[in-house]
Amino acid sequence: MELTSDALVNSLLALGAAALVTTLWIWPRLARQRPLPVLGRIGLMTVVQVSAMAVLALSVNNTFGFYTSWGDLLSPGGAKLALTSSENHKGGTPVADALVQPSNEGGLETVTNLPKGTPEEVGKVESVRVSGKETGFSDQMFVYLPPEYFDPKFALVRFPVLLAIGGYPGVSLNLVKDLPLPQTAYELQRSGKMPPTVVVMARPAVVPARDTECVDVPNGPRTEAWFVKDVPDAVRGSYRVGRTAGSWATFGYSTGGSCALRLAMRFPNVFGSAASLHGDFTVRQDNYTNGDLFNGDKALTQQHDLGWRLQNLPVPALSLLVVSTRKEGDYPQTVQFVDQATQVAAANPQFKVDSLYLDDGGHNFDSWTRELPASLEWLGAHLG
Secondary structure, eight states, X not given: OOTTOHHHHHHHHHHHHHHHHXXXXXXXXXXXXXXHHHHHHHHHHHHHHHHHHHHXXXXXXXXXXXXSSHHHHHOTTOOOOOOSOOBOTTTOOBOTTOSEEEOOOSOGGGOOOSOOSOHHHHOEEEEEEEEOTTTOOEEEEEEEXXXXXXXXXXXXXXXXXXXXXXXXXXXXXXXXXXXXXXXXXHHHHHTTSSOOOEEEEXXXXXXXXXXXXXXXXXXXXXXXXXXXXXXXXXXXXHSOBOOSGGGEEEEEETHHHHHHHHHHHHOTTTOSEEEEEXXXXXXXXXXTTTXXXXXXXXXXXXXXXXXXXHHHSOXXXXXXXXXXXXXXXXXXXXXXXXXXXXXXXXXXXXXXXEEEEESSOOSSHHHHHHHHHHHHHHHHHHOO
8 A cells, every 4th residue: 555545544543443442342351460461451552552653644744745655755865766768758769867767656646636638638747756967866756748748749849847846844746736736737728828838846855854945055965956957957858848047937835935036046047937935035944954054154144045135146137926925924024025126126127026915824735725826827927
């Protein structure tokens, strides 16, 4: 049974219930203070407790998406997938050493609301493993290819790319299962509100045990290099996609929203636009990051502070969308950044910022799902 399947949770629930009933029924027979009755009581209580804890752990995992498969759980470092060949979407020839390889890791089979039909009709969501030459990282991602990608009439067309980054903790499957990103993109593209776009869905922490906030940690994981160098190189080498910054955008919610803004502002030569749902404007310091990611380096801290960048560095040629709710805890900081960015944009036409606020909602998938269609429509209008 898959790690995230309802069958596994139900089986453990049944086991726990059976163990509890057995304990209540047989407990009087084990009341004597002899070794075997004592061991029997310990064994029954252990089965009940382990079953309850397992159900709790699986429920938490299914809610937050820490792990999507047994392999992901048992090999948290993410070993590289050994395959003999892959489908090169540029020409259809087998490529053994491609940086994007088909993945047999679980996840998509648990998603029930993907559009039904052939790739030519509804597009396709692929589970892939992306490997990087610059960082040596390797991670599972999902790639949505629009129907036009499989249409011979568009065989020479390079499609725009949306790099979508989820929240922490979580996995890339959250962008398909909990936030219906490819499903919404398909509906918008079908109605003409978004151009045919390749959507690459990733998690922010390639090293799952630590939230690296998509930055290059001194003497640590180079997550920023992964997203601005390795992932674009791998995607460009495996799919028919654009190569200019204008044809690439970043998008994310929560930690992924912070990453989207930061990556675009620091590397406008890679990403021409970005949309952030409930992201931050400075690099967080908390238990998930294990404290200060920059080890007290003031210069690095400033370089990743988006407000500081707007005040002290040349303004990039970039379009930003900042999305939040008026009930969100950091709403005042969001308004402050948007006001500052708007003032900068007034004096620098190459830099643009828009904002969208819901009157209610919190830091959760319900709010992000409501904000998603308008955000994707905005991105579609800014993708070349």
